[in-house]
Amino acid sequence: MTARVDSMKNGFLVIPFKLNPSDKVKNGLKDSSDRTDSTEADLVAHYMFMKKHLSKNNEEQNCLFLANLPLLTHAENLKKALAEILEQHGAVAHVSQLLHHDEFGLNDIDLSSLTSDLMSTGSAEEKRFTPRNTALLQFVDSASLENAWSALRKYSQEREKAKLVNWSFESPSMETFTNFYKPLDLDYLKEDIYSHMTLFEQREQQAQEETQSSIVDEDGFTLVVGKNTKSLNSIRKKILNKNPLLKHEKIVKPPTMVDKKAKQDFYRFQLREQKKQEISELLKKFKQDQETIKEMKSKRRFNPYS
Amino acid sequence: MAQLKRRASDTIDTESPWSGTGKSIHKKTLIEALENGAQVNGSEVHEESGNADEDESGSEEEQDGARKQRRVGQISAQDVQVARATAELFKSNIFKLQIDELLQQIKLKDSHILRVEKFLHKLYDTIQKVPEWEPTTLADVESYFKGKIVSVPFTDPKPAPSVQYKFDYKTPDVSLIGSFALKCATYDPKGSSVDVLLTMPMELFDKKDFLNFRCIHKRSVYLAYFVHHLSVLFAKDQLSEFLQFNYDYLNDDPLCPILRLQCKPGGSSEYNFYKTNFSINIIIGFPYGFFDAKKLLPNKNCIRVQEDKDTMTPLYNFSVLSSSTHDHYLKFLYKTKKQTEAFKDACMLGKLWLKQRGFSSKSAHSGGLGGFGSFEFATLMSALLCGGGVNGNKILLHGFSSYQLFKGVMKYLATMDLCSQGHLQFYSDLSPSSNLPTSRYLAEGFQTPTIFDKTTKVNILTKMSVRSYQALQIHARETFGLLSDVVRDQFSNIFLTNLNRCQEIKYDMTFDLDLPTQSVILDKFGPTEKIKFVSLENFVVNKISNVAKIALGERIKSFEVELVNYKTWFPISKRKPNSSSNIANIKIHVLVNPNESEKLVTKGPLNTEENTSEAMAFRNFWGKKSSLRRFKDGSITNCCVWNTSASEPVIFDILSYIFKLHLAENAKLSNSTSKQFQELLPLPNLPASSSLSVLSLGSFYNVRKSFDALSGFLFKLSLPLSIKSVLPVGPAFRYTTTCQPVPFAYSNPDFLQDVILEFESSPKWPDEITSLEKAKTAFLLKVEEELLSSNSEYKTFFARDESIPYNLEIVTLNVLTPEGYGFKIRVLTERDEVLYLRAISNARNEVKPELEKVFLKFTAKYLASARHNRTLETLAHSHPLYPPVVRLFKKWLDCHLLLTHLPEELVELIAMKPFVECAPYFVPGSVENGFLKIIKFLSQWNWREDPLILDLVKPEELELGSAVGSANGIDLDAKVSDSLRDNLTLSQIKAIQSNFTTLRKSDPQGLGIQFFVASKSDPSGILYSSGIPLPIATRLTALSKVAYNLIQTHGLNKQTVDLLFTPALKDYDFVVKLRMPTPLKLSSGVLETNGFKNLDQQQSSFPKDLSQMSDKMDPSFQLVKYLNMKYKNSIIFSSHRYPGINGGEKGDQNVITGLIRPNFKSPVKFRVNMDANVKPVSTEQVILNKEAIFNEIAVFGDELITEFEFN
Secondary structure, three states: OOOOEEEOOOOEEEEEEEEOOOOOHHHHHHHHHOOOHHHHHHHHHHEEEEEEOOOOHHHHEEEEEEEEOOOOOOOHHHHHHHHHHHHHHOOOEEEEEEEEOOOOOOOOHHHHHHHHOOOOOOOOOHHHHOOEEEEEEEEHHHHHHHHHHHHHHHHHHHHOHHHHOOOOOOOOOHHHHHHHHHOOOHHHHHHHHHHHHHHHHHHHHHHHHOOOOEEOOOOOOOEOOOOOOOOOOHHHHHHHOOOOHHOOOOOOOOOOOOHHHOOOOOOOOOHHHHHHHHHHHHHHHHHHHHHHHHHHHHHOOOOOOO | OOOHHHHHHHHHHHOOOOEHHHHHHHHHHHHHHHHHHHOOOOHHHHHHHOHHOOOOOOOHHHHHHHHOOOOOOOHHHHHHHHHHHHEEEHOOOOHHHHHHHHHHHHHHHHHHHHHHHHHHHHHHHHHHOOOOOOEEEEEHHHHOOOOOOOOOOOOOOOOOOOOOEEEHHHEEEEEEEHHHHHHOOEOOOOEEEEEEEEOOOHHOOOOOOOOOOOHHHHHHHHHHHHHHHHHHHHHHHOOOOOEEEEEEEEOOOOOEEEEEEEOOOOOOOOOOOOOOOEEEEEEEOOOOOOHHHHHHHHHHHHEEEEEEOOOHHHHHHHHHHHHOOOHHHHHHHHHHHHHHHOHHHHHHHHHHHHHOOOOOOOOHHHOOOOOOHHHHHHHHHHHHHOOOOOOOOOOOOOOHHHHHHHHHHHHHHHHHOOOOOEEEEOOOOOOOOOOOOOOEOOOOOOOOOOOEEEEOEEOOOOOOOOOHHHHHHEEEEEEEEOOOOOOOOOOHHHHOOOOOHHHHOOOOOEEEOOOOOOOHHHHHHHHHHHHHHHHHHHHHHHHHHHHHHHHHHHHHEEEEEOOOOOOEEEEEEOOOOOOOOOEEEEEEEEOOOOOOOOEEEEEEEEOOOOOOHHHHHHHHHHHHHHHEOOOOOEEEEEEEOOOOOOOOOHHHHHHHHHHHOOOOOOOEOOOOHHHHHHOHHHHHHHHHHHHHOOOOOOOHHHHHHHHHHHHHHHOOOOOOOOOEEEEOOOOHHHHOOOOOOOOOOOOOOOOOOEEEEEEEEOOOOOOOOOHHHHHHHHHHHHHHHHHOOOOOOOEEEEOOOOOOOOOOOOEEEEOOOOEEEEEEEEOOOOEEEEEEHHHHHHHHHHHHHHHHHHHHHHHHHHHHHHHHHHHHHHHHHHHOOOHHHHHHHHHHHHHHHHHOOOOEEEEEEHHHHHHOOOOOOOOOHHHHHHHHHHHHHHHHHHOOOOOEEEEOOOOOOOOOOOOOOOOOOOOOOOOOOOOOOOOHHHHHHHHHHHHHHHHHHHOOOOOOOOOEEEEOOEEEOOOOOOOOOOHHHHHHHHHHHHHHHHHHHHHHHHHHHHHHHHOOHOOOEEEEEOEOOOOOOOOHOOOOOOOOOOOHHHHOOOOOOHHHHHHHHHHHHHHHHHHHHHHOOEEEEOOOOOHHOOOOOOEEEEEEEEEEEEHHHHOEEEEEEEEEOEEOOOHHHHEHHHHHHHHHHHHHHHOEEEEEEOO
């Protein structure tokens, strides 16, 4: 392995955490290849990338931007690991919270806010977009942040393996997995729905009063739309055109009444044109067919014995 | 050069059929002259090709080409005419062009023709040098051949030493016959043959020599004498070093030995034609018209055994008679060829068509699909050009194109019964006058295929058996249907696919028949049988065919008997081929009729007071199996009752019983592949499930019944909004779940069947997606409350549903019925679609594709699912084998860890392909056949270039016009199917194709979407295939390729089938083995492989506390799901979806395999949004931190993981 890298070119500190290699992995590795010499096997580490977060957003002050978080990271184990690093370098910093951490990408897309702004809480969290596998770590004040940052900088330059901080995982139990199959608690569900629906109705009421006029479409739907929408038809068309299946389907326009009524064989020139068109189409098709045959021939499609 | 040669050949052509010395020499000098000319004068060639227009024989296309070169870009009247004419004369322009191309491909190479002709001249000269032989007695003949290499190929029975007649040799009349002489031979990579006829002079025979093998024996001696001298003469000319001499039987007819000449490689002789891959058959014929043809009619006796003069000897008579008519038929065909421009091309098409389907001129009486080769095709066509209708009306006209001729013959074969209902008679008259008697179809059947030539008194279909005729008929029917298809291009299905390549795919089932003791059969092969069937092989095949035909009746469509070790050629030092093992090993190939094959009862005639002959025959045939039964309608009928079994088809049961009864006590029938494949299907843990037929859908009907009861209750509930519909959409409703549904088997991932609930429309649904889902849940809560209050035996619970990504609020009402089944009810409102679409329009551009995928998922799950379910359910009823085949296919996919990545609907559609679009094969009639056809399809399909368009409609009974008499050549136009069936129309197919082109335009390699599977209900073709990772798609194709190759090279046997279902774990980057705390096999309702003993352990109720159900659920599924979510960008994880089937003995094992995405296999530039666990290698580059990832996986699945393997 090449010399250890302590920071990336774009300003990220590389923060390694030593991992306790699992026996099962070790066994597997040993079986597959003996060439992995022991020194490398020892150096199983997780590398987190950190940078100071600069944002005008008030809620994101005093933050460290973290990339590549280990599995099942939460504020507590992160705090613990950080505390160890700080301790090594005699610094003190207070972490307040871990922001925007969505390990499994469940909330990558917020369908609710995309369909309506009724339920928005108005918090910046909703509009914010952080790439996957990243998070913000917020400190209580800028002093804490500075302390932590300098400690981390020193730590990233650490070359002694022994001084690397251990990252400790917590394994989920079997129940964690089977619990996904458990029924929802009925009372909780009822309560949740009740409170949500009351909130929703309240907001809907409010919104209606604000727009004052609600749009009723031909099916009698009351369509609640955002402030910027003016008429019903425009949004409807706009929305229906977004159907991704339409992109893949050709739409055949039905003939209009005028087209239907017009006679196609009244004038002589029409007949003439028709014949001409027929012949040219025939020829065009013939040429096309010849082309296809040529192409098929080049692909050796005509060998009955292949 | 080619032009020149063609001209040369054509010049000769006009001379042929050549026979006699003068013409042959003329030809020889011509060839020599031409060769010299071509060498000396190259410029002459140019001139010739310049005049191509005048060259009548040049193909139409060439003419076009020449013209077009002259007037580039101009539209000439001629062009228009050509385009128009082909559209009328042929099916379509493209079909004509394809035929032209094909004919170019299959014609013989000119250089090969010249080469073999050179040898033929040498042969002719040598034949003239064979000395004549005085009349000799049998004893002298025997002493003459004593000590010589050559033996006399006497037919059984050998002439008795007492015979009085003499044997001699006189110089024969030599002529070329067969398709080579007619110039309609086709190229065959396996080699083709040239037939040379030596006609024995008349003076060698007595008028009565056709009796009692006399002429046959004379011919054998004649042949042996000729072969002896020929080999001596060739040795003198130093030709014998590369020539191989062998005896063969002409068309497998043991009465007619011939000499086969082949070449070995090596030597520099100009006569060595090894490279041309030709063989030369020297056939000895009798003089035409010498024997009285009337006495050789099929119903006459020509072999007298003691005083018996009545036993018909049709095969013997045909052999004698047809030996005298080779020359005659060549002339007849040649005459037709001269009259009909496209005759030659049509013959070549016919020949290819027959060859691709395994038909040949060989006798079908000794097995195989014989009796109808290119000669019979050409003769039938000639007969139809002279009439052929019921009133002698012409079926074909001389001006027809090759396509029309071919189609006319196909239609005739498909619609006219030449066996049991009628026959065709024609006159092979050579006189050019126009007032010839016409061919005519007569409604009188002889129970044997008949096309009778009144001129020569030959039935040219004598070599066909009823069995091979039926096979021909069903193939012709199918092809006629394809030719009438106006919507799709069926060219390659008609001509380009070789059905014989893989017997496992051509036939539904193959049975091996072992006859250990042949003495029983030899006993039955008495003197009468001997003269009737000529050979033991014919006798045995006939016996097997008759027994099988009666025994199976409607259960099969067609079958073929194959003598595995049967070979007809033998060295010239032997008298006859070694025949002892011929009948020891017999294969019976069957095309099954799945609608009938598994019926339990074989019905016979009604039982009446007096014993009718039919009833007697029935009882005699079936022996002790026959019994009397009373049926629902009160009738009492003779019948046999069979047992169904989950592992063996009923057909097998019947055949093994009946062969024991009628062939030999110890006849052993085996069919291990069918058994093995059927046993691969997971058996439900239900009483008597091992005796249920594979076609049984009983377990699925129970789910349906339970659902119908539930939906009945649901409709009765009083709710704020009344229920509009309760739609079943789960796979069990279309019979396609991998495991059959078993009550209370809730570990089965398919246990909860999806149901969509729609309320009557209301404007009040919330206009925001989370609230909408909550409102739906509120309704479901109400439904649950009402349902439980009225029907307390139901159990219910609510669960979150993850089928639509990013919509985390979907809650389903899961209902457990008292019958032991579960249903997962979700609500669809008219508001959903709008909201998902609105989300797309409101989203930032970079997440739009993701949202479009969400919308597709929603459409597939909610909107299209009911229709998909309905379509497949209907189709499953018309294709009874579809459910077991698709279940096996799903099992195979899961075995190879692919099923989790493919939507079930897509899998089902792919599996439907061999059923709705089977041509040129037939609809699968067995589980293994259906499965192999899917594999074959997947291995050969190019998803990148071709859209898969499925016409999901019921199979159609082929419209063949109104029976007899309608086979009129004039109305050959493809009938536009005006029936009420809703097949895809041309415009719909065009639209789908253009959808495909646009899709591929934006993504030519198909990186985003590989599979394009469209049908009428989904013209977009991508509804179910978006979001399948490319490595998975390519792996499916690669796996099928490997599987298909394996079967092609090694056939189907225990090892190969096992191998087919063994996952290749070494192909993945790493493998993680899992063991679960609870075995899932039993609770998934899967029967243990070793019998019934666990039957009583099947759960018989749901746990009181429904939350305990989670103990018996598959935790590995959740683990893999979260791993895939976490490492979405860098690694693809796969695992078995059904540990109950693929998870070892008890169903408590699983594996997770990881495939690292190719872009992470090497260092990449560090970016913040790269979303992968990486470690730095330099200040800019990072690499996937595999060790850390493995550690994370180990930690994540700590309690499940037992072992890691790295490849």
